[in-house]
Amino acid sequence: MLKLSILDQSPVSIGFTHSEALQQTIQLAQAADRLGFTRFWVSEHHNSAGLAGSSPEVLLSTLAARTNRIRLGSGGVLLPHYSAYKVAENFRMLEALYPGRIDLGIGRAPGGTPHTAKALRGADADLFEGLERFPAQVHDLLRFLTDSVEAGHVFEGIRATPLVTGVPQVWLLGSTGQSGVYASQSGAAFCFAHFINGAGGQQAVRSYRKSFRPSALNVVPQTTVCIHVLCAETDAEAERLAASSDLRILQVEKGEFEGVLPPEEAAKYPYSEWDLTRVRDNRSRMIVGSASRVREQLLSLAASYEVNEVMIVAGGYQFETRLKTIELLAESFGLA
Template identity: 40%
Template sequence: MTSANSLTDVPLSVLDLSPIVSGSDAGTALRNTIELARHTERLGYHRFWVAEHHNMPGIASSATAVLIGQVATATERIRVGSGGVMLPNHASLIIAEQFGMLEAFHPGRIDLGIGRAPGSDQRTAIAVRGSAAALSAEAFPQQLAELMAYFEPDEHRAVNAVPAVGHKPPFWLLGSSGFSAQLAGALGLPFAFAHHFSAQNTIPAVRLYRESFTPSETLSEPYVMLGASVTAADTDEQARRIAAPSGLAFLSLRRGRPIKLPSPQEAAEYPYTEMDRMFVEERMESQIIGSPETVRKGLDGLLADTGADEIMVTTMIYDDEDRLRSYELIADLAK
């Protein structure tokens, strides 16, 4: 597989979930997201995406289009988008209207990343979509085609998405398995893979995307962006300490009891069972955690293994100053 030479050869971007930390609230989390967007723009990051999740006490980024508008207004250059909009949760017309309007307000700066997962548990998905009958993702390719069509002029169409026509943002397909990889390749769209969520599927999915790729008006060649969970600090020990809460948060999510992002002290004092520790260690193995030199080796290794064209960093850290510092250290590696 062709690989980039090093971290200096690819753009760095940001995926933010607006983490709500223990002892804090959603309003603070959303303000921190705006602060992070401004900070990463100053550092030279290429994109800033936010993710759609519902009924998650530790994630504030539920109304994705609203948050994208706020981030784009608070910044000047950085591209802003969805990582992603979970399309089966919405009517295609509504997403076309929302993102057409965002592109009209912020021309040339909006990305529309599309996924097919619910971004929630089944009970919440039913509440979001209005009925259990709407839960199937079988119709995703047809729904995606409908959404894309709303951005093109059609004088015979009875229903139009205003102001989508003439304000079409770039489309991305997101995935954590082979389905979206193959569909993105067939449609000639850029592909964003959730390495931070499904590391074991990264190389097969990237290979499938490239093998399936058909040139289109959007792209003449495949374009792969990898979402990677990265925590950087001045030392390996400090990085492991501030990254530990994300492991406990994921353990709680897997048990069906999602929580706010704990503090490092709460994570250290939690009474893990042996099985808990094994689960957390396995989860953390796919993350890149450490000093700048350790992070450089981890990211260069990921690029060498996948030939990715772009890295999108996601960082879940309890202390906002530590989080800002982590993104600063990572940006320094690309200079």
């Protein structure tokens, strides 16, 4: 049976506050826990009016305290902005408090504008150098998480605390094959962001598996794929509600995203011919429809990637739309 998981970006719908968006993320995580989803990840974005999640580590501690069994993780921590040592300590703390339930997903995207990245790293930071350092940061992070800093290394004798026996599951996240290369070289798991890039993911995952090097984290490759999903009682209702998601994705591309609009307002947006072409093209990153239709397409997607788990980003303007999506999928796949 296909396993289902969730990535929630704490989207802020027009007319709602960031605090309300974060409360909705908590409610969605509790529902996912109750319904039988495998894992629930939260994202990291900065200086965004339309996305409230800026600190996955802090949010994860609240989610873990309010759920019982579901795995919880970051999707993901933007490692180039931070110290690998501090990230290791943050997630060792979570692993100590909630053993066996924590995933550490890491990425190298800026999570905001270059100007915002400067604010995160310091005004004098070289942003390009930060990306170049990413592979070394990944290896340092894994050394700290597995207590394997070798003799003679610059960090010899340093251990990440608290000292715990378990290790968070480490995932590299990406929308290109390069992140798969980093994941295979480090022995980490790999999640392809099909919801960002609807082309080339299958080849990236195949290349990851072929080049995978066993490690203290994984002896065999582990993969999943993440895609936008909106599910409703009927195909027609799902298509109506998806107008909000179509516009949201387009506005993110155009740098105009200030929050999710209701479907009625999204339908009135003054789309140019270019906009309409992008909306049609972006449907390769989405699955929209009734439970039976979405189930069929999720199974097809999983088969094309050769994975036994798919992660969804539930779309829509109303929180109830996102909740209905995961309820219908849980019933359709017999998760609970």
